[in-house]
Amino acid sequence: METKISEITAEQTHDLRHRVMWPDQPISFAILPEDANGVHFGLWKNEVLISIVSVFLNEKEAQFRKFATETTEQGHGYGSQLLHHMIDFTKSKGVQLLWCNARSEKAYFYEKFGFKTTDETYTKKGIDFVKMQMSL
Ligand SMILES: CC(C)(COP(=O)(O)OP(=O)(O)OC[C@H]1O[C@@H](n2cnc3c(N)ncnc32)[C@H](O)[C@@H]1OP(=O)(O)O)[C@@H](O)C(=O)NCCC(=O)NCCS
Incomplete structure (x- = not known):
């Protein structure tokens, strides 16, 4: 089993975002107007894209969004690997504050x-969110 992490295009995130996050909605739900301004990372397992995250830099701050792992591949540490990679990337860019809107039930993660x-x-669509942040 071989894994690697690389920068990917916004378009490459859309299918996984759609299937993992909004399978019951049209694909347009998976596309963000800001996508063109984001940096997108993917984790590949045997050449198949299985985990994604997008980060949006704004001077000394950055927000990460749309973090998703293929449903059948969750719980094996792939998302954590990708998050560490994204955090290292933002540090290397001089970002001082990294934040996200997390589902409250995922805050512990x-x-x-x-x-x-x-x-x-x-609260959005019945789901509670909390802003979380970290100084880098
Ligand atoms: C959130 C999400 C991206 C995490 O991705 P993932 O690849 O499952 O993440 P990991 O496998 O690294 O971590 C998941 C759990 O497995 C555990 N884990 C980590 N490494 C592991 C390993 N090698 N073996 C087994 N379990 C492991 C983690 O500790 C974590 O446990 P926890 O939930 O009790 O904290 C994924 O669950 C997902 O796509 N969810 C649906 C979309 C979503 O909710 N996105 C985030 C919105 S805030």
């Missing part, structure tokens, strides 16, 4: 990487 919850929360 991001805490393992050093992210801290903030008091900014909201």
Whole structure:
């Protein structure tokens, strides 16, 4: 089994985003207007794209979004590998604050990487979100 992480195009993220995050919605749900301004990373297992994350840099801050692992490949550490890679990338770009809007039920997962919850929360489509951030 061979894995590698590389930068990918926004278009390469759309199929996995769609299938993992919004299988019941049209593909347009998987496309962000900001995609052209993002840096997109993918983890490949035996040449198949199985985990993705997108990061949007704004001077000294960056937000990561649309983190997803192929359903059948979750829980094997691939997402964690990709997150570490993305964090190292943002550090190398001089980013000082990395943040995301996390599903509240997933906050404990991001805490393992050093992210801290903030008091900014909201609910969208019945799902609770919390802004999490980390100083780099
Ligand atoms: C969130 C998501 C991207 C994580 O990807 P993943 O590849 O499953 O991540 P990992 O395998 O690294 O970690 C998942 C769990 O497996 C555990 N794990 C890590 N390495 C492992 C390994 N080698 N073997 C077994 N389990 C492992 C992790 O500790 C983690 O456990 P936890 O949930 O109790 O914290 C994935 O669950 C997903 O796509 N979810 C649906 C979309 C979504 O919710 N996106 C994020 C919105 S905030």
